[in-house]
Amino acid sequence: MASANIKEVARYAGVSLGTVSNVLNRPDVVSPTTRRRVLDAIDRLGYVRNDSARQLRAGRSRTIAIVVLDVSNPFFTDVIRGAEAVVESAGGMLVVCNSGEDARREHRYLDMLEEQRVQGLLITPVSDGRHKRLDAFVAHGIPVVLVDRGSGHPSRCSVAVDDVAGGRLAAEHLADRGHERIRYVGGPLSIRQVADRRAGATAALAERAPHARLETYETATLSVTAGRQAAEDIAALPPGERPTAVFCANDLLALGVLQGLTAHGIRVPEDIALVGYDDIDFAAAAAVPLSSVRQPRARLGRTAAELLLEESLEGDEHSHRHVVFQPELVVRTSSDHECAPRPGRRGGRGGGGRPGDPSRP
Amino acid sequence: MASANIKEVARYAGVSLGTVSNVLNRPDVVSPTTRRRVLDAIDRLGYVRNDSARQLRAGRSRTIAIVVLDVSNPFFTDVIRGAEAVVESAGGMLVVCNSGEDARREHRYLDMLEEQRVQGLLITPVSDGRHKRLDAFVAHGIPVVLVDRGSGHPSRCSVAVDDVAGGRLAAEHLADRGHERIRYVGGPLSIRQVADRRAGATAALAERAPHARLETYETATLSVTAGRQAAEDIAALPPGERPTAVFCANDLLALGVLQGLTAHGIRVPEDIALVGYDDIDFAAAAAVPLSSVRQPRARLGRTAAELLLEESLEGDEHSHRHVVFQPELVVRTSSDHECAPRPGRRGGRGGGGRPGDPSRP
DNA sequence: GCTGCTCGATGAATCGTTTCATGTATGCTG
């Protein structure tokens, strides 16, 4: 039951310890005959290498961990899949840990990952403040790459998407359709993304539609439920005081808003236009296909993993890099409508044609 | 940079190796004074226990792995979260691996997990045939619990949901609404679930609506894209030959079918009723809220983890158990409509139909 | 004072690999 060890394999094959190890790690220095015999013994005994011992000796592991805020969020699952592809082709193993936006849980995972001396860590920390904890990793020589957080930190790499630009895209689009009363739904504002997207929207409106107003509605979480609540509050307003457009900090919120508005007979986009963020797969399949700001999710994961492996190889010579991707607006039905109160901005409808802006770098 | 080891801590604190170890593992046998001093040293030196060494000695790890078919599928993410809760409260660590329905990748992960001597394994294998690979785990004393697969295997526990019953629920519901021409969309049929759900539907119809017919449309995958394709093929039929109801093997397919039908101006549920499977969160938020067969997903994960821990504790005395949960039908708009009497379809109002969403390939 | 206990602390032995200095044939060159 206890699995065989290298010593038993050596005895069975009639060779020494070191030879078996060489067969496993540097097959080329072993003569074909011996190699055959050893492989045979391994097979016969059902030997499986003990990674703990190997790591203990080698001092480092070949697993890379990614700690995400929410495994249920399609944004993260795509990031995971991107990272996975890279790690796999480098012969490593990617393990996923779910902090569930819970700082205590994140802490536990970080403790255990540190004890395991993982080769590297990809993480979207629960709070931007928790970075101190990560310094310990760096100090122990474990590279850390921040995903979609804390861009610009001097002692670690990061990948992110330009959220200010994303906010701009959404707001410019809505302004172009004549909306002057736009509500931004998202929260908590302490999350950088949430704040940045808002800042981008604000800036865009200031430039392009000085009369327009951006109201902020702060939510406690970025969930469907919170979105539904936001819609309730909009529906409770007298029709004249409602915003004509809603821009949500992510698609889950937007889907919730959509459900909530529809439940109250408020039509999207005729009564209220709606733009989400992330362009998760389900955005296109929503009750009203959802306009959304798309982020290169898989790319984010791939790049993060690449930076990590790079740092892992280069060691001390490594200089940290901060990669920022540009988002892209995907216009669908939910915002494809001229704002009613102020006709005569631009003529024909966009007709649902291929949206987005492929012109950016 | 290289982190301190237990020996340096001992020297710094002026005690022996064993004492430090005791402070870490059995604090009660160490006098408070000494304990204080050791903890202080640990703190000062930034000591982090090396799990490889610990495991090497202890012979076993405290991480439990779950290998899922697709991290992007909400079904699995909920299972993960259920399992996570249990593993966490038992003081362990759950790592998630994504096989992506790729047998080679699954194989790689299993190899590495075996080398790591994980404490246990929760897995939904890519193919029911790959079970042989898992025997090696059992032989090495690593408990394996099958999730939603291979119920009844004598040498491992399993948790599953009664898919035959689920198929029955859906078919009975549609039969009650007067449908006699139902199409089952799902595949590959080699997946037990897909086959079982179909078998349940067939059985239910035979009992309850002997005149009804269940056509099978086999898909290559259980994805939104495959669903869209299925809808294309339905739309290509002359209206008189179309099924009046579609039952999909999962919600992703159903969402795809919904999109596809809508794009062709076929109304759901008026022209075709639709029932999905899994009741993922997005089912309720779909273009037409989707009827679906709900599985107790988180419960599945929790129970699987519990069985695993149980087996892990009991060791050889353990007798394997197979837990089967019952699914539940959630009726929403997509199927909430009496089937129109035989030839006559209700005419009129083709007007409001949206041209559909061209945004994705 | 001696015995018998308890409470703490000790450190050598151990887990399974990898590494590396060392050893032993074997073949080649001049």
Next chain:
DNA sequence: CAGCATACATGAAACGATTCATCGAGCAGC
């Protein structure tokens, strides 16, 4: 044949934590 590579194989010495038999000190009881 001496001299010297070349090619393989060897096994002791790490790696860092845990365990366990052992020891010393303090104390109670007779």
